[in-house]
Amino acid sequence: MTEQDIHIEKIRIQMEAAGADACLITSNANLFYAVGQVVMGYLYISRQHEPLLFVRRPVGLSGERVIYVRKPEEIAEILTKRGLPHPATLMLEGDSITHSEWLRYENIFPDSKPINGTTAIRKARSVKTAREIELFRQSGKIHAEVYRHIPQLYRSGMTDVELSIEIERAMRLGGSYGIFRVFGQSMEIFVGSLLAGDNAAAPSPYDFGLGGQGQHPSLPVGANGTLLREGMAVMVDMGGNFTGYMTDMTRTFSIGKLPDKACFAHQTALEIQNEAVRMARPGAVCEDIWQRALDIAAERGLKDCFMGISQQAKFVGHGVGIEINELPVLGARSQMTLETGMMLAVEPKFVIEGVGAVGIENTFVVTEAGSEKITMLDDGIIDLTENR
Amino acid sequence: MTEQDIHIEKIRIQMEAAGADACLITSNANLFYAVGQVVMGYLYISRQHEPLLFVRRPVGLSGERVIYVRKPEEIAEILTKRGLPHPATLMLEGDSITHSEWLRYENIFPDSKPINGTTAIRKARSVKTAREIELFRQSGKIHAEVYRHIPQLYRSGMTDVELSIEIERAMRLGGSYGIFRVFGQSMEIFVGSLLAGDNAAAPSPYDFGLGGQGQHPSLPVGANGTLLREGMAVMVDMGGNFTGYMTDMTRTFSIGKLPDKACFAHQTALEIQNEAVRMARPGAVCEDIWQRALDIAAERGLKDCFMGISQQAKFVGHGVGIEINELPVLGARSQMTLETGMMLAVEPKFVIEGVGAVGIENTFVVTEAGSEKITMLDDGIIDLTENR
Numbered sequence: 001m002t003e004q005d006i007h008i009e010k011i012r013i014q015m016e017a018a019g020a021d022a023c024l025i026t027s028n029a030n031l032f033y034a035v036g037q038v039v040m041g042y043l044y045i046s047r048q049h050e051p052l053l054f055v056r057r058p059v060g061l062s063g064e065r066v067i068y069v070r071k072p073e074e075i076a077e078i079l080t081k082r083g084l085p086h087p088a089t090l091m092l093e094g095d096s097i098t099h100s101e102w103l104r105y106e107n108i109f110p111d112s113k114p115i116n117g118t119t120a121i122r123k124a125r126s127v128k129t130a131r132e133i134e135l136f137r138q139s140g141k142i143h144a145e146v147y148r149h150i151p152q153l154y155r156s157g158m159t160d161v162e163l164s165i166e167i168e169r170a171m172r173l174g175g176s177y178g179i180f181r182v183f184g185q186s187m188e189i190f191v192g193s194l195l196a197g198d199n200a201a202a203p204s205p206y207d208f209g210l211g212g213q214g215q216h217p218s219l220p221v222g223a224n225g226t227l228l229r230e231g232m233a234v235m236v237d238m239g240g241n242f243t244g245y246m247t248d249m250t251r252t253f254s255i256g257k258l259p260d261k262a263c264f265a266h267q268t269a270l271e272i273q274n275e276a277v278r279m280a281r282p283g284a285v286c287e288d289i290w291q292r293a294l295d296i297a298a299e300r301g302l303k304d305c306f307m308g309i310s311q312q313a314k315f316v317g318h319g320v321g322i323e324i325n326e327l328p329v330l331g332a333r334s335q336m337t338l339e340t341g342m343m344l345a346v347e348p349k350f351v352i353e354g355v356g357a358v359g360i361e362n363t364f365v366v367t368e369a370g371s372e373k374i375t376m377l378d379d380g381i382i383d384l385t386e387n388r
Numbered sequence: 389m390t391e392q393d394i395h396i397e398k399i400r401i402q403m404e405a406a407g408a409d410a411c412l413i414t415s416n417a418n419l420f421y422a423v424g425q426v427v428m429g430y431l432y433i434s435r436q437h438e439p440l441l442f443v444r445r446p447v448g449l450s451g452e453r454v455i456y457v458r459k460p461e462e463i464a465e466i467l468t469k470r471g472l473p474h475p476a477t478l479m480l481e482g483d484s485i486t487h488s489e490w491l492r493y494e495n496i497f498p499d500s501k502p503i504n505g506t507t508a509i510r511k512a513r514s515v516k517t518a519r520e521i522e523l524f525r526q527s528g529k530i531h532a533e534v535y536r537h538i539p540q541l542y543r544s545g546m547t548d549v550e551l552s553i554e555i556e557r558a559m560r561l562g563g564s565y566g567i568f569r570v571f572g573q574s575m576e577i578f579v580g581s582l583l584a585g586d587n588a589a590a591p592s593p594y595d596f597g598l599g600g601q602g603q604h605p606s607l608p609v610g611a612n613g614t615l616l617r618e619g620m621a622v623m624v625d626m627g628g629n630f631t632g633y634m635t636d637m638t639r640t641f642s643i644g645k646l647p648d649k650a651c652f653a654h655q656t657a658l659e660i661q662n663e664a665v666r667m668a669r670p671g672a673v674c675e676d677i678w679q680r681a682l683d684i685a686a687e688r689g690l691k692d693c694f695m696g697i698s699q700q701a702k703f704v705g706h707g708v709g710i711e712i713n714e715l716p717v718l719g720a721r722s723q724m725t726l727e728t729g730m731m732l733a734v735e736p737k738f739v740i741e742g743v744g745a746v747g748i749e750n751t752f753v754v755t756e757a758g759s760e761k762i763t764m765l766d767d768g769i770i771d772l773t774e775n776r
Contacts, residue, residue: 028574037605040574040593058591058599058608059699094487098573099480100504102487116488165560172553177607178578185486185573186416186428190566203446205428211446217425218632218710219565220446244606311447322606 003131004036008051010127014120015047015091022046022087023117024075024105027096029181029322030121032244042072042105049084076108091117096183119327122183126319126327127341133365135243136320136343140363140374143240143247146174147377150236150253154384160223160234161215164194171238180239181246183323192238193222200235200357203311209347210235210308210357230256233356234384235349239324240375246324248345249375250361253382262358263381265350268300269359270379272348276316276330277364280344280371286334290316293330293348305350317346320363342366391519392424396439398515402508403435403479410434410475411505412463412493415484417569417710418509420632430460430493437472464496479505484571507715510571514707514715515729521753523631524708524731528751528762531628531635534562535765538624538641542772548611548622549603552582559626568627569634571711580626581610588623588745591699597735598623598696598745618644621744622772623737627712628763634712636733637763638749641770650746651769653738656688657747658767660736664704664718665752668732668759674722678704681718681736693738705734708751730754 001009011034015023025034025043032038034045041055054069055061067078079086086109092102094116106114128136146167153166168191172178180189187206195212204211204221213224228234232255240247252266272293279289293316297306307313315331318324320343328336330346338344344366349359360379364371389397399422403411413422413431420426422433429443442457443449455466467474474497480490482504494502516524534555541554556579560566568577575594583600592599592609601612616622620643628635640654660681667677681704685694695701703719706712708731716724718732726732732754737747748767752759 026574028576032606038576038593038608040595057593057595057699060591092487096573097487099482099485099487099490100506102490118488162561165557168560168566169553169557172556173550177603178556179576179607181606185484186414188416188426188567203448205426205445207428207445215565216632218420218569219567220426244604311445 003129004034006129007034007124008045010124011045011121012047014124015045015117018091018115018117018120020087020089020091020115020117023091025093026101026105027093029183030093030096033125033322042075044075046084046087054078072105073108087112089113089115091115091120093118093121095119122327125321127339128321128343128365129341132245132321133341133343135245136247136363136365137374139240139242139245139247140376142174142242143249144375144377146170147236147249147251150251151382151384158228160194160196160199160226160228163228163234164223167194167236167238171240175242177241179241181241181323183325187325188219189221190219192236194237195222195235195357196226196228197232197356198354199224199226200233200351201309201353203308207313209237209313210349210351211311228255231258231355233258233262233352233358235357235359237361245322246320247363247375248320248324248347248361249363250347250349250359251377251382252358252360253384256383256385258355258358258381259352262352262355264300265302265305265352266358266381268296268302269348269350272296272316273346273360273362273379276346276348277371280338280346280364280366282338282340282366282368284338286328286330286336286338287332289330290332290334302350305352307349309351309353316348317344319343320345338366340366340368344371391517392422394517395422395512396433398512399433399509400435402512403433403505406479406503406505406508408475408477408479408503408505411479413481414489414493415481417571418481418484421513421710430463432463434472434475442466460493461496475500477501477503479503479508481506481509483507510715513709515727516709516731516753517729520633520709521729521731523633524635524751524753525762527628527630527633527635528764530562530630531637532763532765534558535624535637535639538639539770539772546616548582548584548587548614548616551616551622552611555582555624555626559628563630565629567629569629569711571713575713576607577609578607580624582625583610583623583745584614584616585620585744586742587612587614588621588739589697589741591696595701597625597701597737598739599699616643619646619743621646621650621740621746623745623747625749633710634708635751635763636708636712636735636749637751638735638737638747639765639770640746640748641772644771644773646743646746646769647740650740650743652688653690653693653740654746654769656684656690657736657738660684660704661734661748661750661767664734664736665759668726668734668752668754670726670728670754670756672726674716674718674724674726675720677718678720678722690738693740695737697739697741704736705732707731708733726754728754728756732759
């Protein structure tokens with residue numbers, strides 16, 4: 001059984017639960033998951049028969065499952081010719097594909113009932129295999145190694161954008177493929193986010209942990225050209241795309257020493273992280289972890305600046321995988337329970353006026369013995385003027 | 389009348405042609421076009437009344453048109469309260485939004501007939517305003533300036549990925565926001581593509597002009613780690629995202645001298661470019677330009693390596709704008725006619741076995757007097773070992 005066979009089997013289990021006879025996978029992220037590579041094509045998974053990969057591009061693929069087509073409409077006839085039944089219920093990726101695509105695929109099988117399988121497939125993807133966890137470990141190692149060298153990239157007089165550019169380059173030289181894969185087309189970001197000073201408080205349209213004004217109204221998130229100055233917190237949160245699986249990791253840097261309130265908030269973030277990790281065992285309910293995080297922030301008198309100020313995120317962590325925002329969400333109203341093999345980014349953060357964002361983010365794998373950190377680097381505030 | 393009012397008026401003209409009473413715009417690219425910034429929200433454009441911007445995020449926007457909502461379902465009631473009619477026909481972005489989003493918006497107005505307005509809005513966007521053309525000119529200047537300095541980034545012994553990383557950094561330092569906005573969720577790329585040697589012939593699933601194997605099966609396009617060697621062609625095609633409007637520009641570099649066949653193919657590409665530009669006047673039919681390009685490639689005995697080898701693109705140019713692949717397409721079966729103010733990327737390219745890709749791409753604005761180049765840099769092959 002290949003790795004992709006395991007992934008397909010996990011999708012089949014979800015298909016069975018949803019009462020789907022077949023599933024047509026066409027989005028890049030799900031194709032990479034189930035095929036092992038991105039193609040322009042359509043993976044047809046039936047409950048009983050071998051999966052078939054209908055491909056338009058690239059030319060030159062081979063394999064028993066590969067069938068070249070010019071258009072998806074050919075799929076129905078090919079199944080008929082092979083004596084394969086058409087599905088009574090067909091699962092499509094309703095939260096990923098466009099409405100036009102949905103109509104087109106639905107019309108391939110006019111007698112089938114289409115159902116939206118996005119959440120089912122996301123659930124299948126949320127629990128990682130041993131091989132996927134190994135890819136995460138590889139990614140976590142590189143990610144931490146790049147972050148370890150960030151102080152060497154800092155020069156006095158830089159803007160946040162300039163420092164971000166040097167970190168982006170270091171990520172790429174470390175092996176990052178660059179793109180930041182995210183679920184939901186309205187979420188856009190380049191490589192990741194660097195927030196310095198009061199820009200950390202700027203609200204953004206995107207549903208990331210924190211916002212930032214960004215460089216332009218066409219991409220209002222992250223660094224905005226702030227000059228890095230003594231006493232500022234500089235939060236670095238880049239997506240680690242080194243293996244096809246995205247690690248998520250944040251470290252707080254400082255220009256010189258930060259005020260006591262910022263240091264206290266950072267310590268509180270570490271306390272929340274530790275408590276979340278303690279709770280994050282198989283069977284734990286996601287919302288409970290979020291609620292506990294909120295309670296600790298409130299107990300420490302920091303509720304008003306937890307996960308933002310004027311606009312506060314309503315989660316303290318999320319699944320990661322091929323996309324940066326996979327299931328589950330450690331947030332309000334999330335009733336999912338954790339399972340062994342889930343991969344979680346836990347990111348308690350505070351925004352301190354006049355200073356910037358402080359806090360932490362690490363990627364963890366949920367195991368029977370508890371959650372294990374895979375982005376191994378000290379969690380403390382790193383002074384950019386001292387660690388050169 | 390603000391710039392965005394002009395854009396909205398252009399959409400209204402298309403709504404009228406399509407028989408739509410209202411249009412609900414929710415995708416990032418169209419929101420940036422019609423609002424001037426990306427928001428998490430919904431722009432409601434009716435034919436008769438003032439447009440209304442229903443916003444979920446970010447907090448803090450103001451203006452007559454801005455109405456904060458927690459969910460899009462509130463829109464219907466707000467219109468009713470204001471005495472505004474519900475639309476008989478509602479235009480939605482069927483080729484951009486997900487099927488789930490379509491269902492949700494459709495259900496806001498259960499008595500309306502929804503129609504897919506993506507092509508109509510893309511048509512509105514295809515003809516640029518004076519202000520948009522000015523933003524393109526600014527972008528073209530920076531784009532050319534970054535390319536002019538590429539020889540200084542080359543070091544002997546580099547791989548294609550390493551050179552690409554230095555160019556990406558130079559683009560960012562020049563002011564690029566980084567992300568490569570593309571229409572169609574199955575098209576993914578990071579900043580742009582650099583193709584060296586035979587990697588230029590590697591077919592890709594994506595519908596770009598040329599392919600390349602890429603660094604990983606999760607992103608199979610562009611540079612693949614090829615060591616840059618004497619006699620190789622190195623094609624640089626990065627997206628210029630400096631103003632929210634994307635210029636598209638390709639230059640062919642070489643390591644030392646290229647063989648005669650490659651130089652001849654490059655000259656042929658320039659000949660095709662010149663011919664395309666001569667033809668690209670208001671009223672010209674897009675397909676005719678493509679056909680003429682094919683004919684020239686065939687006349688020169690280069691048809692088999694035009695726009696790829698094993699997999700050949702069926703276009704020689706395309707509109708550019710907020711997204712890199714706007715209307716019109718200078719390709720097979722494209723009956724659109726050119727209009728003054730359209731912005732075109734013309735990109736005739738050849739792949740020479742054992743050498744790499746040669747050819748050219750520039751961005752042009754269509755004017756009454758003909759097409760005008762806005763990415764001003766010499767079109768010849770630039771030897772990386774000579775121009776340091």
